[in-house]
Amino acid sequence: MFHSSILVIQTYLDVGMLIYLIKNKQNALFLSGVYTRYKTFLNKDKVILKRVIKGVQTKRPVEVQNVMLRRYFLELTQSFMIPLERHMASLMPLQRNISPHKAPPRLRPFDPEEFLKTVEHSGPQLTSGIKGDWEGLYKRFFPSPNFVGWYRHREHEVNQKLQVLHMEALSNVDVQDWIRDKEEVEIVDLILRLREKLTFAANNQSAVNKDCVVKLHRHVDTIICSLPDDLQGVLKT
Known part of the structure; x- marks a missing residue:
């Protein structure tokens, strides 16, 4: 389950506002860019920006622009979450170690430092072309309510699955x-x-x-x- 909001994208601009600023840049001299108080962890993606600007120039409908950006942010968020999902899977006990004569095993605790060691070789860069401080972004993500909610949900799902596997072992x-x-x-x-x-x-x-x-x-x-x-x-x- 992907929590697509505020995981990777820290500031959301409505496409309509972006189009307005581009069309009226000559009347908005005080705006030389988009400003935010948040620290940027990922490098600018010039490809998506060019696509948005081209859409404005060709008068592409705002609804189409919105769909394009939503899909872009979803794919970026998925690239961010896939390494976490993979790491969660590694914390799950092997099925062959589930014994009917013992209590059902539980998911091993998530260790942020252990996960961060894997980012360099198996992080989001495997599925996303965007470069930047992915490790720093994860560190920012871990204390957030979004991570806590995601982790509790996944922990519940995995422990439920382990209970089911233990029941099957008992039944046989x-x-x-x-x-x-x-x-x-x-x-x-x-x-x-x-x-x-x-x-x-x-x-x-x-x-x-x-x-x-x-x-x-x-x-x-x-x-x-x-x-x-x-x-x-x-x-x-």
């Missing part, structure tokens, strides 16, 4: 073999854990495979039936 175990040498207290604990998984599945139906849920229900029934009658009565209520 031989539960009778698993509980064969277990004490009753361990078996009851397993039932409670499986029920927690089923509650998670009920709250995230779109993310969980229905076959997986059916298998987990069968596991719970199988385990309960292996217990003494008095304990079965307690667990079935």
Whole structure:
């Protein structure tokens, strides 16, 4: 998910205003350029500027100019976000390391310094021709609410995915073999854990495979039936 506003573009000018300034530059002598109090991290993109000016000269509709600029800024933002998405993927545990006999793993914490070490060789320059201080732009981005919102959303998505993978691992175990040498207290604990998984599945139906849920229900029934009658009565209520 890309938060396309204010990630890369720190100052937004409506195309209509830009066109007005270009058309009326002789009447606006006090304006020799566009000024902002923000620090510039990326070099000027003369190509897009020439395209905008040409559009003014050829009387291209403002709506078309707007679409062109929006697409340009979207692609620039995507180039900025792709390295972050790639780094987030590297923080996710490998699926083969997800064990049904252990608690589900979680996403490793994001370390800004660790990420910045990757920018030189696998940063936005791989997908964008714009040069500049990309590392400085990331440093400016990390303390911002936009990064916090993006990171929390991605962290939630990844941890949810890990929960689903852990459920699938649990659903595929031989539960009778698993509980064969277990004490009753361990078996009851397993039932409670499986029920927690089923509650998670009920709250995230779109993310969980229905076959997986059916298998987990069968596991719970199988385990309960292996217990003494008095304990079965307690667990079935």
